[in-house]
Amino acid sequence: MAALYETWTFQEELPDLFQKLIHDLGRTKTSTKVSDCSQYNSLRAKSATLHAPTLRAILWLSGVFAGAETEGALGRQFGEGNTTNYYCMECKDGESRYALIYNWRNGKFKGCVQKVDTVSILPSIQEEQNIAERYIALLAFASTCYGTELYDMEFTQHFEKIMQILDMNEEIDEEEFLSSAYICCDNLYRRVESCLPLEDGGIPIGEPQFTNCEFIESYRLKSGLYGANQTEVGVFQLLTAKRQLTESTIGELKAFYYQGKEVEEKYQALIPKLPDDYKVNTATQEILSMIVNTPSRLFMMEGDSGSGKTTDTKIIAQLLGYPRFVFTCGPGTEEVSLMVSLVPNVDTAAKISESELPTYEDFQIDPASALAVLTGNYQMEIDEATAFREILNAAVQQGYKQAKMEKDFVKTESTIIQACRMPAVIEIQEVAMIEKPGTLTRLNALFDDDAKTDLLNGEVIERHPDTVVIMTTNMDYIGCQMFNESVLSRMHLVQHRKELSVEEMAERAIFKTGCKEKELIYQMAAAISKIKKYLRDKQIRGGVCGYRELENWVWNYMTSKDVLEAAVNAVISKVSPFPEERDTILSTFIEPAFEEAA
Template identity: 30%
Template sequence: MAKTPLYQTWSWKRSLPEPFDTEEPVSTTIYSRYCMTPTKKSTLHSASLSAILAYMEMDTSVTPGSTSESAFGTQGEKLISEYQSRTGEIHAVVFNKTNRKFTAGRFDIADPSSNAKVYSIKDSGNTGTALFFTLIPLAMEDDEFKEQYDALATCKDAGYPDMEKADEAAYVLCDNLYRRIENADSLGNDGIKISIPNTGNVQQLTPLNLNKGTYSPTSVLFGNFRIFKPGAKAAASVSIDKNHFCGQYSFSNRVFSQKEQLLIPKLEDWYIIPPEADSICKHAKMTTSGTQPMRNFLLRGPAGTGKTEAAKAIAAGLGLPYLFYTCSANTEIFDLLGQMLPDTEGTALAESGELPSLMDIQMDPPSAYYKLTGQYEDSITEEEVYDKLIEIIGLQAKQSEDGKPQGGQHFRYVETPLIQAIRNGYVLEIQEPTVIANPGVLVGLNGLLDRCASVVLPTGETVKRHPDTVIIVTTNINYAGCRDLNQSIISRMNLVIDMDAPDTDTLVSRVVNITGCTDTSTVVEMAKTVQEINEHCRETMINDGSCGVRELISWVQSYMVCGSVLESADYTVLSSASSDPENRAEIYSTCLEGKFAA
């Protein structure tokens, strides 16, 4: 069974490109130097051979004055290509040499500005030719591949007068590429390590990343790009002046109190403002004068991609106070709206426990209901008990107004950050709503996400949403305990932005500034290793831990203390990546061993 979807069984059965379509596809006498099996043979592979021939058509050193519609360029550690397929589409591909991942999309030639369609490697889908096409410069770092590439190019340029010689070059090229990809783990630097999901669905290019220049080739080697925008650096590496950014997008002339001013975030010197934060601020400000200003935003992505820091940066850019609310599996609607807490001021009865606390209600609803009513009902819910508590508190309040004596526990209402932000027009971050066990909790807040929204508090007060209120929902994806966000919530988000992991340059800059580590070259290797660990965990389904920016920061700090990269890794990135000793040993041997001195 193939280790990568590029070499699935069906891929060997596809018709070969001309002029090899009439040739014998298997040779037992000609093969690459990487053929180590007892039975020696090589097989012509349609997708990889098509990619090699297409690259030659574009390569001006082989085809002077080339009119190929394909293009190739680089951006740091990224190989970037646009391959024009036989089906009349442009297949745009990015290969990141650091994490070995592909990002791709299919575009209509007639409308290159349209959104990307999924690139999926399957018998009824895409052959993978565009991915092989992107790997050719990496393949040519091998002397054998480069020698046979030149030999086949000579045959092609001459019109294939000697098919026997062309066949020999084709056999070696296909076998060389196949074995260096499939056996990459055992070939060291000669191997070509790639990472493609077993489903064959390659990570999709997003309009946001295309528009902001994340994959803009800074060096164009061949052709003219139509999808990517050459010449620009990735926006993630562009520095935005913090002093200029803070308050730049303010859409309100309100004067805040001293206490409120303390809630407006101050951005740290080490912080690099992401383009997503700048974009959200622009949308919020520029739509303010419209009939439906944009005030609801969703940021989602893996842990450590900076979603919470981005939410704070948005508040700083808008010049608004920032509050947050962190959800949990047990979060209920009344947790979001406010809590009735025992009033410990001026009464000794607050500790009497005559009325159940919120913890009592959450832990044992039937017992809490019995304490309130003297009736024990097994099927009673938390919401029903809470409603009964509010009813009794209301009766106590009425008795107090009538001048009648009252005893027992006194309660007072305490606003949550959500209500404070709604009432006063702040920026509110709702963290991790996908962990809430009850899917109907956030749906209960749909009214607050609409225009002219209002909510009724447990006290009976109706609070209208302040027009300046900005709600930012931040959530992880594909983590244990996370559920899909309800569609009615997503539909009320004005912008839904997927936060990608920062590129290596941005990541290293952030970590160096936070930790103060001056050994930048080592931090670069540590950052690359964290990306490799992440990729390894995804491939091997190790999902009981996390290894991201936070773990990298801890690793670098520990390295600064003990002076050993490997020793500090034991208690930071390795222990965080998995709690299973066998998994940690596998990660160590695959991603760490041999890379750093002990």
């Protein structure tokens, strides 16, 4: 038997209103009247029993629908095709606020209780602390939702009759009221306990779950994963729907994403400072929402050069209030360079005095003595050829030792490791350029759940839980390699950024350059878009044309005031390594459109 209807739950004292009614009418908790039994009661000797948790649930629901219970909320989360994902409920009890959802497909409940700012697991159903009415109230609500999977006409009719009678100021029909109470209790009990299929009125209940109800963590509440997107009554405070993302500015989003983490003074200059009116796209906000509301910290952005990937990492760092580090990959990036960097040593050690090398004449006169100058070992019988080889070897070894002691370069932590020690954003650029795709697997240990790896000096470093790793790359350029699947699988989100539209390129160029000739810039953006499509369609490699070329074109034009000359210098010069292709693109896409503006 499900814990909702353990034997001891039937022995609980009824709410005062119902206790008084059965006393006044000379009735008992259990009625053997057929008219008091639900349609699901298939017993030959029919009976219906008033169930205290169910009656408390019905009274609470009535109060919520009547507006008397102002701290409750009921609703649903809809999915695709207008189907119900979850039935949702919140209720207040003293300083505690309970949140529950019910998945009708698998019969599973999930929930939590919030007290002040702490979210904890729901207590189990037990005699000392019975919260069975919380679960039953949600099932009762689901039974009243017309047109949904759990709607039940019989329960709804008698529940509404109870509400109407409770709302009336005049004397109630006690027999009718009590009969509806019997039927509602029996209806829910039989539908849960009968194991009827859903289409026959059954209410699915999963494996025993009421001693350890699945916990809804705080970050899942904030993410809107279980939020109600249709509220029937009340105001949800915990099970709120996911905020719809729209293009906003940095200034408008500060309050949503700023984390207020303490940053060491020496790293504060690394926090980006883009203007407050800089626009933030929804894709970037999606990453920010995951960072703030979930444990997700590993992301990848793939898209064309100039599509704004690096700018978006700056926006993310600025809104979070984190310093931003950059590590740029290349074809020769090795595993060791992911961990350490070689930098000039400003504290170069004092150089060892140069040894006095033997001259050629010394070697001809006495090879053994010439060799002894370098090695300190006089070999009387050594021949010239052997002595010559050993002199060369000794000179090489001495040169190596001296170079090692001079320490012109020293090893220091890479920016990846520096960023992993603090709340920070690290952008790892052009990861697809690495010739050996397996190189990045050196970071897998930092990307795993325990987030630890060992450095060359034997130290074990643990990635700070607030370190955000963003890999940015373009897969279409010459020299780009495929990713190692083990690295890709560790990313919490991979975004394939769409090409900027003509309007987006133009608006961004206007904002960044300050050029007031908006109509001309829109023309320039349209030309860039056409050239880019031409290069792709003709499969012309070795050149580039994108937003950066547009911005450079605008800057060049603002200086020269000659739009054609600026196009040749900033755009045409980069579209192809072949002169004939450059001439074709110039005569096809630039000159016809801008001859009048020149």
